Amino acid sequence: MATKNMYTFFLRRLHSITGVLPIGAFLAEHFFTNSFAMFGPEVYNSKVEFFMGLPYILMIEIALIWIPILFHGVYGFYIIYTGDASAFRYRFARNWMYVLQRVTGIIAFLFICYHVYATRISGLVTGQHVSFELVQRSLQNPAILAFYILGIVSASYHLGNGLFGFFITWGITIGEKTQKVASVFCVLVSAGLTVFGLAALSYFV
Amino acid sequence: MGDKNIRLKIKRQENAASEPYWEEFVVPYTPGHNIISVLMEIQRNPVNSKGDKTTPVVWECNCLEEICGACTMLINGQVRQACSALVDTIGTDITLEPMSKFPTVRDLHVDRQAMFEALKKVTAWIPIDGTYDMGEGPRMAPKDQEEGYRLAKCMTCGCCMEACPQFNSHSTFLGPSPIAQVRLFNLHPTGAMHRRDRLETLMGEGGIAQCGNAQNCVRMCPKEVPITKTLAELNKDVNRYGILGLLKK
Numbered sequence: 001m002a003t004k005n006m007y008t009f010f011l012r013r014l015h016s017i018t019g020v021l022p023i024g025a026f027l028a029e030h031f032f033t034n035s036f037a038m039f040g041p042e043v044y045n046s047k048v049e050f051f052m053g054l055p056y057i058l059m060i061e062i063a064l065i066w067i068p069i070l071f072h073g074v075y076g077f078y079i080i081y082t083g084d085a086s087a088f089r090y091r092f093a094r095n096w097m098y099v100l101q102r103v104t105g106i107i108a109f110l111f112i113c114y115h116v117y118a119t120r121i122s123g124l125v126t127g128q129h130v131s132f133e134l135v136q137r138s139l140q141n142p143a144i145l146a147f148y149i150l151g152i153v154s155a156s157y158h159l160g161n162g163l164f165g166f167f168i169t170w171g172i173t174i175g176e177k178t179q180k181v182a183s184v185f186c187v188l189v190s191a192g193l194t195v196f197g198l199a200a201l202s203y204f205v
Numbered sequence: 206m207g208d209k210n211i212r213l214k215i216k217r218q219e220n221a222a223s224e225p226y227w228e229e230f231v232v233p234y235t236p237g238h239n240i241i242s243v244l245m246e247i248q249r250n251p252v253n254s255k256g257d258k259t260t261p262v263v264w265e266c267n268c269l270e271e272i273c274g275a276c277t278m279l280i281n282g283q284v285r286q287a288c289s290a291l292v293d294t295i296g297t298d299i300t301l302e303p304m305s306k307f308p309t310v311r312d313l314h315v316d317r318q319a320m321f322e323a324l325k326k327v328t329a330w331i332p333i334d335g336t337y338d339m340g341e342g343p344r345m346a347p348k349d350q351e352e353g354y355r356l357a358k359c360m361t362c363g364c365c366m367e368a369c370p371q372f373n374s375h376s377t378f379l380g381p382s383p384i385a386q387v388r389l390f391n392l393h394p395t396g397a398m399h400r401r402d403r404l405e406t407l408m409g410e411g412g413i414a415q416c417g418n419a420q421n422c423v424r425m426c427p428k429e430v431p432i433t434k435t436l437a438e439l440n441k442d443v444n445r446y447g448i449l450g451l452l453k454k
Contacts, residue, residue, distance in 0.1 A: 005410045009447065063324035082376040089282055090368050090421045098370060098419035156334055165418045168433075171441025175434055 015075050016169045025157045026065055031196045041132035041158035052129055054157050073109040101161050103155035110150030118175040137173025152197035209234040211243055215262055216302040217312045229254040240287035241266050262310040274362025278313045282365040284425055304367045320361050323383035327406050331396040343394035356389040358428040365422035377411035381422035384413055385435040404446045414437055
């Protein structure tokens with residue numbers, strides 16, 4: 001029995017973990033850090049300086065943010081491919097959430113690609129890293145602002161609903177009642193993160 | 206009431222290789238019809254709604270009391286058993302299609318072999334045959350018997366498979382029901398002797414990790430098998446066996 005191909009199993013489990021740690025944790029931290037913008041440009045820029053001045057910052061970013069997101073996103077596309085949306089035929093709330101999880105995953109991934117390019121990679125190339133003024137200027141474009149709002153809402157939903165699956169995948173929520181409680185909790189997480197993220201965004205507009 | 210009719214739109218197919226087509230039938234309404242008895246009316250008088258003589262519609266059925274699963278098909282787009290679908294409840298405009306996730310044999314008759322292959326893959330039985338009498342098995346706690354009974358109600362009808370977004374032609378997923386059956390046989394004290402083999406199969410290609418938590422399976426199961434609860438329980442077992450097992454290597 002040792003010849004069974006368990007590769008999918010471990011990749012799926014890794015996909016489940018990376019969604020929460022580090023990606024989920026980073027999303028919450030990211031919204032929090034950006035909320036420093038409420039104290040004005042100087043405070044925000046000093047926080048950016050602090051993070052950019054951390055030792056091994058590029059290595060930390062690559063290992064804890066870039067690689068996990070890239071893996072979670074690319075493997076996520078493969079997972080989407082293996083499924084078949086059936087929400088119009090079987091109109092159950094969970095089935096809609098299954099479809100939305102995939103839709104928001106695609107949106108969030110595309111947004112993150114743009115966001116990382118615009119606020120990080122372009123800075124690495126030009127040597128001038130992100131600042132309050134730079135973010136504020138780009139958000140004056142209504143299309144970019146709309147993309148940010150969509151990205152924040154998608155990522156927040158994807159993490160909240162992803163937690164519901166995470167709890168099942170790891171055998172934490174087993175019974176029907178427990179899963180019902182978990183689904184309420186996960187909706188609250190999604191809603192909370194959406195408000196949190198949009199509030200952080202609002203200080204730049 | 207005499208001129209009330211039952212209108213049927215049926216997705217038909219000559220054989221496994223041919224293209225499907227739609228044919229409409231009109232059957233005079235009488236109280237108490239179910240889908241099987243309506244199909245029997247068509248069999249008795251195979252004339253379509255245009256008045257043309259046609260071949261009788263092929264379907265499968267057996268028990269007629271929602272216990273065997275043979276007559277599972279899509280009725281008004283939803284997967285269920287034809288025998289327990291009463292015309293007086295669902296109305297007189299009826300669309301019938303074969304299940305889409307299994308190969309069609311003819312008309313509403315599909316080949317559900319994939320489910321039985323999946324059951325074979327997960328060792329959904331208790332191997333007790335030996336060269337000598339193995340004696341009585343150990344006793345089983347009534348609570349475990351109760352849980353097992355709920356899982357044993359599965360009639361392999363295919364409703365969960367049809368409704369599952371992860372069970373399809375471009376995925377290797379074994380499907381909700383065969384995976385849930387692992388719990389039934391692992392729960393049994395004698396069956397538990399092959400527990401590791403079953404869990405390893407669930408860790409393999411097409412195994413439990415490919416569940417997408419859409420939970421249509423449990424909603425569509427006519428026998429109220431607690432599929433999602435069982436899969437969550439098996440997730441725990443598989444993680445403990447597979448991931449903690451790595452530490453023992």
